[in-house]
Amino acid sequence: MLPLALTALLAYLASTLWTVALSFTGSRMFPSSRFVGTAQYERLFASERWSIAVDNLLFFAVFSIVLCTLLGFLLAVFIDQKIRAESLFRSIFLYPFALSMVVTGLVWQWVLNPEMGLQAAVRDWGWQSFTLDWIVSEDKVMYCVVLAGVWHGSGFMMALLLAGLRGVDEEVWKAARLDGIPVWRTYVSIVLPMLSGTVATALTLQLIGSIKVYDVVVAMTRGGPGLASEVPARFIMENIGARSNLGQAAAASTVLLLTVLVLLVPYHYVRKHQAAKAGRAT
Amino acid sequence: MTAALDLVAVLPPSRPVPSRGRPRRRRFTAARLGVYAFLCVAAAFFLLPLYVMLVTSFKTMDEVRSSSIFALPWRPTFDAWIQAWSSACTGLECRGVSVGFWNSVLIVVPSVVVSIAVGAVNGYALSLWKPRYGNVLFAILMIGVFVPAQVVLVPLVRMLAGVGLFGSLPALIVVHTIFGMPIMTLLFRNYYASLPDELFKAARIDGGGFWRIFWSVMLPMSTPMLVVAAIMQVTGVWNDYLMGLIFGGSGMVPMTVQLNNIVNSTFGEKAYNVNMAATLLTSAVPLLVYVVSGRWFVRGIASGAVKG
Numbered sequence: 241m242l243p244l245a246l247t248a249l250l251a252y253l254a255s256t257l258w259t260v261a262l263s264f265t266g267s268r269m270f271p272s273s274r275f276v277g278t279a280q281y282e283r284l285f286a287s288e289r290w291s292i293a294v295d296n297l298l299f300f301a302v303f304s305i306v307l308c309t310l311l312g313f314l315l316a317v318f319i320d321q322k323i324r325a326e327s328l329f330r331s332i333f334l335y336p337f338a339l340s341m342v343v344t345g346l347v348w349q350w351v352l353n354p355e356m357g358l359q360a361a362v363r364d365w366g367w368q369s370f371t372l373d374w375i376v377s378e379d380k381v382m383y384c385v386v387l388a389g390v391w392h393g394s395g396f397m398m399a400l401l402l403a404g405l406r407g408v409d410e411e412v413w414k415a416a417r418l419d420g421i422p423v424w425r426t427y428v429s430i431v432l433p434m435l436s437g438t439v440a441t442a443l444t445l446q447l448i449g450s451i452k453v454y455d456v457v458v459a460m461t462r463g464g465p466g467l468a469s470e471v472p473a474r475f476i477m478e479n480i481g482a483r484s485n486l487g488q489a490a491a492a493s494t495v496l497l498l499t500v501l502v503l504l505v506p507y508h509y510v511r512k513h514q515a516a517k518a519g520r521a522t
Numbered sequence: 523m524t525a526a527l528d529l530v531a532v533l534p535p536s537r538p539v540p541s542r543g544r545p546r547r548r549r550f551t552a553a554r555l556g557v558y559a560f561l562c563v564a565a566a567f568f569l570l571p572l573y574v575m576l577v578t579s580f581k582t583m584d585e586v587r588s589s590s591i592f593a594l595p596w597r598p599t600f601d602a603w604i605q606a607w608s609s610a611c612t613g614l615e616c617r618g619v620s621v622g623f624w625n626s627v628l629i630v631v632p633s634v635v636v637s638i639a640v641g642a643v644n645g646y647a648l649s650l651w652k653p654r655y656g657n658v659l660f661a662i663l664m665i666g667v668f669v670p671a672q673v674v675l676v677p678l679v680r681m682l683a684g685v686g687l688f689g690s691l692p693a694l695i696v697v698h699t700i701f702g703m704p705i706m707t708l709l710f711r712n713y714y715a716s717l718p719d720e721l722f723k724a725a726r727i728d729g730g731g732f733w734r735i736f737w738s739v740m741l742p743m744s745t746p747m748l749v750v751a752a753i754m755q756v757t758g759v760w761n762d763y764l765m766g767l768i769f770g771g772s773g774m775v776p777m778t779v780q781l782n783n784i785v786n787s788t789f790g791e792k793a794y795n796v797n798m799a800a801t802l803l804t805s806a807v808p809l810l811v812y813v814v815s816g817r818w819f820v821r822g823i824a825s826g827a828v829k830g
Binding site (some may be wrong): 252256348 | 678779786809819
């Protein structure tokens with residue numbers, strides 16, 4: 241058994257180290273051992289394409305996370321109002337999560353298609369000046385990627401937060417009602433802080449997930465128009481494949497890896513701190 | 523690293539407790555109306571792409587050009603579906619998504635079985651036999667969850683090519699097992715660790731060995747975890763794009779990759795109706811899993827989310 245686990249560790253640990261090592265070489269199509277120091281990193285940080293990719297990733301991460309969380313929280317709260325057909329609504333909000341990112345990207349590509357999609361439909365209804373050509377606009381194409389990401393991921397946030405809401409003690413609600421605190425106030429000031437652990441977990445997962453964003457961009461825009469929706473994961477893949485520049489790909493991968501690790505460290509301490517607090521409380 | 527552990531704890535209880543004293547159900551007030559209005563608008567947003575896919579796939583291309591994307595088809599036809607299944611072109615060949623469908627089936631079945639088996643045995647060994655360095659190995663595995671796949675891609679390709687597996691079905695099974703291993707191991711480790719200690723001790727006293735205890739005691743008790751794991755892996759492997767693209771070579775193109783090739787590499791005017799039918803066909807398996815599995819799905823994706 242553990243041989244098997246070991247293999248995986250080789251696949252993870254050794255492979256990661258291998259990639260880091262590659263990033264200091266001048267590898268082109270095949271790995272080579274020609275040591276070039278930090279030249280790959282200097283080239284990477286000087287590359288305009290990489291800086292576009294990083295900017296896009298930041299934009300995507302911030303907006304998709306904020307919007308997913310906000311929408312997910314709203315959906316969870318509204319679903320929590322003892323509504324009818326609760327499970328129907330839940331299923332509707334969550335089904336996109338079952339679909340692949342490729343499917344998500346392709347559907348939105350079609351809906352947002354300016355000649356035949358939403359823009360054309362609204363113009364047909366009589367609003368002639370309606371414009372929704374984000375997907376072919378260099379400035380706005382990332383909004384589309386965010387939209388697709390939010391459509392895909394909000395339901396998941398809802399499911400996590402709803403589970404959290406259902407775990408809130410009934411006494412909290414009774415006490416808040418006795419004190420005459422409005423319901424929305426109770427949610428924002430009392431319940432939300434109680435869910436901070438769930439929210440922190442969910443945010444970390446989303447953050448790390450968004451760093452990997454790849455399929456949806458490939459399917460939706462292929463990084464275009466031009467390079468306007470390039471993301472780091474695609475940058476790496478292009479360098480491995482079409483541009484046969486393994487050294488660049490390895491340097492970019494290493495930067496991505498370091499980012500993930502840096503993000504994990506504070507999270508790890510927050511969790512530890514919370515666990516300790518919970519331990520004292522009981 | 524604790525993220526995944528928390529998630530499993532965060533999973534909803536079997537069913538939401540039906541009635542708890544949230545704002546008491548009143549008669550239909552303005553506030554209630556607002557709640558439903560918000561939910562319905564949200565539902566429309568989530569359903570819109572599905573609706574557009576469906577209506578587009580039943581239209582002819584003439585109709586797609588002349589009508590709005592929201593219009594219902596005048597004369598619904600299955601032509602686009604038939605074409606998508608059996609004759610849509612990827613730029614290389616024109617055999618429809620059926621090729622990718624069967625490839626995906628061939629990939630999913632063994633990948634799911636192998637990755638779950640490995641994960642279950644790993645989890646069992648880690649939680650009950652507590653091997654030396656077990657926790658260190660497990661910690662590395664958990665960091666592996668967060669490593670973007672691109673980081674280990676090139677070395678993995680070289681390793682698999684080194685043993686002559688690259689670009690084949692076994693390569694994909696191995697890769698899916700490797701990338702599924704952290705979460706599968708975690709899932710089963712936590713589950714087995716939650717069972718009462720006495721169970722394992724009694725089995726040991728009765729002289730059970732490693733495999734004997736696994737087969738006769740642990741596995742029969744694992745049904746709920748096996749279901750969750752299967753849901754996660756079936757949807758995860760089916761929806762995978764990157765691994766199929768890189769490791770499948772040209773012989774084992776999974777459905778997602780083929781779909782993307784069909785939609786994004788057609789020359790001339792795109793056949794949107796065929797594309798949408800192909801997209802729906804590609805979504806059919808995960809959607810079916812979603813509908814059939816119901817609340818199990820939530821547990822599955824919640825623990826699977828760490829895969830990202």
